[in-house]
Structures are given as structure tokens and as C-alpha cells.
Amino acid sequence: MARPEFKRVADLRGKRIGVTRVGSSTHTVTLYVLNQAGLKPGDYEIVPLGEVPNILVAMSAGRIDAGPLSSPTTIRARKAGLIELTNPAKDGPEYVSIAIGATRAYIRSNGEIVRRFMRAYAEAVHLFKTNKPIALKALQKYTRVKDQDILEETQNEYRNYIESIPYVSRKGTETILN
16 A cells, blocks of 8 residues: 555655565565566665554655555555555465464374364354454454454455465465565
């Protein structure tokens, strides 16, 4: 997302772009999006800001020009007049943003724990997608957002992005490795 004077990602040449940390998923997606727009390192400045909400605060204060945001921060940004230049979740490559992993040795040694964890994870995803009151309560607890409209919009958005069956795709893994 960016301040409203920017209309395309390519307009960010020579600008300051916030990320959470160098090497994070926000940094990786930013580099991908900038590269897709024809910008190369040196065409912009990356500014690490620690957390996604800090990116919004820095944009609103004029300290940076753009940055990757996720809900509920994205919803707050739209309300503040910032614009979405691109949405890699919709427009970008298949990409594994969050995954759970374990070594084969751990899985062999702790098979029952792994099965129980995966069942609990799959059940939590199902509840999030099908039981709105529980989903909103969890979102409120972990995001500390109280605005019901923002919570509902966040839940609706994430329902579309969270995979119902928690597999990591080969193509998404290849994107990260590339």
C-alpha cells in the first residue's frame, strides 16, 4: 500500500519503503513486487520498522512512502486514505507465507504429538472459517482490535487466504527458494 499520490509500484523509484525486518516475509514480498515493476536494488530505500502497524504509522506520518500491510492494518490504511498498489495475495505468485515444519526425525520420534497438533490446527482453521463468533473473538484477542467492522472485514479476508487443507504447495515452496 502507498500514500495516495502513488498510482503504480513503478512510481516508488527513489522512495522509502517500510518493511518489518530485512529477511522477513514483508521484505521478501516487497522485493518481489518492486522487481516485477522493473525496480532494482538502489532504486529505492528499504526501511525496517519492526511490526506491520509501524509501517502504517510511518506512512501516515510521511516518513515512508509505501509498505506491505496485512489485515487488520490494511483495513485501517484504506480508511486513512492510503491506496493499494498491488495485492500479491491475489496478483502475485503462489507463495508460502506461513508454514509449520518439523524434521523427519522429530516426526518419527513424536508421531502422536504431530498428529494431534495437525488435527488441532485443521480444526482451528475450520472453526475460523465456519464459526464467525469464535473467529472474531480470536481476532480481537490477538490483534487487540476492538472495532467490530474491522474484525469482520479481517475475518472475511483471511477466510479466503487460509488454506482449508494445510498443505504447502510445491510451487509456493519453489517461489520462496527462487
